[in-house]
Amino acid sequence: MSQAESYRRFSDTQAHPWVAVDVVIYTLDQSRLECLLVQVKEGSFAGKWAFPGGLVGAQESLDQAAERELYERTGVKNAYLEQLYTFGKPERDPATRAVSVSYLALVPYQEVKLNPASKYAAIGWFPANRLPRLAYDHDQVGRLALKRMRSKLQYANIVYSLLPSEFTLGELQEVYETILHRSLDRRNFRKKILALGLLKRLRKKRRGTHRPAALYAFIKRRPMIMEML
Amino acid sequence: MSQAESYRRFSDTQAHPWVAVDVVIYTLDQSRLECLLVQVKEGSFAGKWAFPGGLVGAQESLDQAAERELYERTGVKNAYLEQLYTFGKPERDPATRAVSVSYLALVPYQEVKLNPASKYAAIGWFPANRLPRLAYDHDQVGRLALKRMRSKLQYANIVYSLLPSEFTLGELQEVYETILHRSLDRRNFRKKILALGLLKRLRKKRRGTHRPAALYAFIKRRPMIMEML
DNA sequence: CCAAAAGTGTTGGTCTTACACCCATGC
DNA sequence: GCATGGGTGTAAGACCAACACTTTTGG
Numbered sequence: 001m002s003q004a005e006s007y008r009r010f011s012d013t014q015a016h017p018w019v020a021v022d023v024v025i026y027t028l029d030q031s032r033l034e035c036l037l038v039q040v041k042e043g044s045f046a047g048k049w050a051f052p053g054g055l056v057g058a059q060e061s062l063d064q065a066a067e068r069e070l071y072e073r074t075g076v077k078n079a080y081l082e083q084l085y086t087f088g089k090p091e092r093d094p095a096t097r098a099v100s101v102s103y104l105a106l107v108p109y110q111e112v113k114l115n116p117a118s119k120y121a122a123i124g125w126f127p128a129n130r131l132p133r134l135a136y137d138h139d140q141v142g143r144l145a146l147k148r149m150r151s152k153l154q155y156a157n158i159v160y161s162l163l164p165s166e167f168t169l170g171e172l173q174e175v176y177e178t179i180l181h182r183s184l185d186r187r188n189f190r191k192k193i194l195a196l197g198l199l200k201r202l203r204k205k206r207r208g209t210h211r212p213a214a215l216y217a218f219i220k221r222r223p224m225i226m227e228m229l
Numbered sequence: 230m231s232q233a234e235s236y237r238r239f240s241d242t243q244a245h246p247w248v249a250v251d252v253v254i255y256t257l258d259q260s261r262l263e264c265l266l267v268q269v270k271e272g273s274f275a276g277k278w279a280f281p282g283g284l285v286g287a288q289e290s291l292d293q294a295a296e297r298e299l300y301e302r303t304g305v306k307n308a309y310l311e312q313l314y315t316f317g318k319p320e321r322d323p324a325t326r327a328v329s330v331s332y333l334a335l336v337p338y339q340e341v342k343l344n345p346a347s348k349y350a351a352i353g354w355f356p357a358n359r360l361p362r363l364a365y366d367h368d369q370v371g372r373l374a375l376k377r378m379r380s381k382l383q384y385a386n387i388v389y390s391l392l393p394s395e396f397t398l399g400e401l402q403e404v405y406e407t408i409l410h411r412s413l414d415r416r417n418f419r420k421k422i423l424a425l426g427l428l429k430r431l432r433k434k435r436r437g438t439h440r441p442a443a444l445y446a447f448i449k450r451r452p453m454i455m456e457m458l
Numbered sequence: 459c460c461a462a463a464a465g466t467g468t469t470g471g472t473c474t475t476a477c478a479c480c481c482a483t484g485c
Numbered sequence: 486g487c488a489t490g491g492g493t494g495t496a497a498g499a500c501c502a503a504c505a506c507t508t509t510t511g512g
Contacts (some may be wrong), residue, residue, distance in 0.1 A: 031432035062317035211509035
């Protein structure tokens, strides 16, 4: 595909697009699934909201560019981050030919410190299933991201990246119920989740308004493929 | 991410890579899973084998570029073709910064007419699980493609794209056995596949050396997500 | 003592897997 | 008539979904 020779030979008729990454960042705030948007400042989409993103640096891999963008907007490192899809229709950005590699990220709400950056007019969380009309082809990106996240939560352990380090089984179940939007049987849920052996029960308890609940933590906080539900 | 303004502002420090597609094309020849490779002609990888690919045209979408590459090498149109992953480490091609969007294609062996093209030294089928060392980062691409195809065959109906329009249940089962490399119980396989309602039984029979087998065809030849096995 | 969430097992139904014999044809 | 793949049903076990009551705390 790619030796320098053929680049030279074809470069007149072939495109040489800009390459950007866009990151769809989800979090849970009080069991509401939210998604981070930035407001575009300039160009024909000025005023519209979009997923944060930016050009890939000359010495950067795509993953690094996505990590950097995630870090710059939220201050979060080591969250779950996965390449989603690459969008490249010539007309997706009317201003220029741009290919966008989209990423999906899951972050724990508590750890986020939003950072607007001068290139955007604003930044903020929006309910994930009620996003406004977005700039570029980002409506499509958002639909795909939501679909992927919903399905992936069921066969990978990536919830760990949405939760703080300690949580109750009730909270964990609430996460699944929110994202899959259906309710789950408590006894079956606990049986299944505990049988996976992913959690350790801590000594502590969460004391709330009522009976205290045992706190749990993930034994390993890295992505693994497995049947969750 | 991508208004023209920020392109101008950042273009000194940001990359402006070449964008290429690479297509991993699988087929079945007498129940051997094979993969199409081309031999690189020039550059530091000259003589090595790689997946066919090329730069994305100025007016082309990524999907169109992949379709075109598939058609140019094999003469096949309307085969199953899916975006796989985008590779973009700065060092993946030492000659230049190139981002490669990889695709996965499944083609019926009977319909292929291989077309070498002058940009390659050679073209040919190789056993999919015994590929030689490939150029660029294509070893990684190949591993990912094989994994994706194996898993996707189990939850989508994409086998239709590996088979001719008429086939026996025995042939269909052989395809699954080859790709998943494990043997399946014939009675259970037939029960499950027929229960899906994807196949129509034709009047005809295949007459071979022994008892004739009923021929089947897919009712719909387009990708659908569903439990296959 | 009341409200609210935590914690805990059993059962019936469904789905999956394992398994063996007869059939139709070509040679 | 024999070798070869085609065609078919059943039974046991695994897995999953449905279901209700008691416990612990705060107010």
